[in-house]
Amino acid sequence: MNEQLLVQQIQQGSEQAFFQLVEQYKTMVFYTCNGFVQDREEAEDLAQEVFIELFQSIETFNFQSKLSTWIYRIAVNKSLDLLKYKNRKKRFSGIKQVFGVDRETDNISATYNFEASADIENQERAQILKEAINKLPKNQQIAFTLNKYDDLSYAEIAEIMQTSVSAVESLIHRAKKKLQELLYNYYQIHKK
Amino acid sequence: MKEANKMEKQNFNIAQEVEKTLNCFSEIQKPELNPYFVSKLSARMQAQQQKNIPKIAVTFKLALALFILLLNFATIFNYLNNSTKINSDENIYSAIQSEYSVDATDLYADNLENFNN
Numbered sequence: 001m002n003e004q005l006l007v008q009q010i011q012q013g014s015e016q017a018f019f020q021l022v023e024q025y026k027t028m029v030f031y032t033c034n035g036f037v038q039d040r041e042e043a044e045d046l047a048q049e050v051f052i053e054l055f056q057s058i059e060t061f062n063f064q065s066k067l068s069t070w071i072y073r074i075a076v077n078k079s080l081d082l083l084k085y086k087n088r089k090k091r092f093s094g095i096k097q098v099f100g101v102d103r104e105t106d107n108i109s110a111t112y113n114f115e116a117s118a119d120i121e122n123q124e125r126a127q128i129l130k131e132a133i134n135k136l137p138k139n140q141q142i143a144f145t146l147n148k149y150d151d152l153s154y155a156e157i158a159e160i161m162q163t164s165v166s167a168v169e170s171l172i173h174r175a176k177k178k179l180q181e182l183l184y185n186y187y188q189i190h191k192k
Numbered sequence: 193m194k195e196a197n198k199m200e201k202q203n204f205n206i207a208q209e210v211e212k213t214l215n216c217f218s219e220i221q222k223p224e225l226n227p228y229f230v231s232k233l234s235a236r237m238q239a240q241q242q243k244n245i246p247k248i249a250v251t252f253k254l255a256l257a258l259f260i261l262l263l264n265f266a267t268i269f270n271y272l273n274n275s276t277k278i279n280s281d282e283n284i285y286s287a288i289q290s291e292y293s294v295d296a297t298d299l300y301a302d303n304l305e306n307f308n309n
Contacts, residue, residue, distance in 0.1 A: 019230060022230055022233060023230065025224055026225060026229055026230070026309055030225045031222060034222070034223060035217075040223040043223075044225065044226055044229065044232075047225075047229070048229075048232065048233045048236055050232075051233055052236070052237060054242065055237070063208070094284075122216050122219050122220050123220070125212065125213045125216035126216050126217065126220055129213050129214065129216055129217070148217045148218070149217045173212070176214070179212065179214060180210055183209070183210040183213050183214065184206060184210055187206045187209045187210060188206060
């Protein structure tokens with residue numbers, strides 16, 4: 001079915017059309033969320049939230065951008081919101097730990113690090129990289145993740161971020177530089 | 193010299209590690225999406241819709257309570273406004289009475305005098 005027709009049907013309240021759209025975009029949304037949170041369960045949960053928000057706000061979609069771009073934007077915003085929430089929670093539990101109130105977080109990170117996986121080394125690297133990406137400014141974080149994890153072109157990222165291609169190029173360049181610096185410091189401290 | 197070589201080697205190793213980590217996304221196998229994703233989403237949406245119904249009911253009840261409260265306030269305000277108006281009317285009457293020396297007992301006394309005459 002034509003995308004425009006599909007959107008119009010959803011705007012008229014058709015659930016069938018909505019689930020057709022979900023089928024079409026579920027993998028894309030899931031991968032995007034996973035690129036940011038690096039956790040399958042959380043990414044799935046986020047993807048569901050993305051589609052719920054999409055259903056609730058589809059009336060505001062006016063075909064000024066591509067549907068996929070609009071969906072990417074919702075997915076990116078939702079993922080960043082979750083990361084922000086988790087960072088806040090982490091900081092708070094850090095304070096709790098200082099006062100000896102909370103001991104749970106140690107166990108959580110331990111189970112996460114040794115998650116059953118075929119390539120544990122890569123998982124570990126991804127975890128380290130994720131921590132480093134979280135330290136980047138928001139725009140660099142978005143541009144780098146969409147480029148490296150979702151394999152999106154600079155032009156596509158520019159459309160999602162509503163900026164120019166050269167700005168995206170610069171963001172990714174700066175992100176790489178900063179990440180190199182952060183990772184270098186990390187490996188210097190954690191020498192094998 | 194040996195120390196410098198060791199340092200250089202260490203830096204090289206770190207740089208390699210950094211490069212590997214930076215490119216690990218392409219090495220990583222992307223996870224599979226749960227095959228029940230759509231049914232889970234559908235269930236979640238239904239649950240949310242059901243959750244919204246009591247929310248709407250609560251909102252309606254609150255709005256009704258607020259409306260009744262406002263109505264009460266309006267009635268009280270109206271009543272107070274009218275009673276002050278009555279009071280002010282009474283003030284006018286007494287002012288006229290004192291101005292023209294009109295008194296109910298005087299009128300009655302006048303009438304009685306007239307009748308006696």
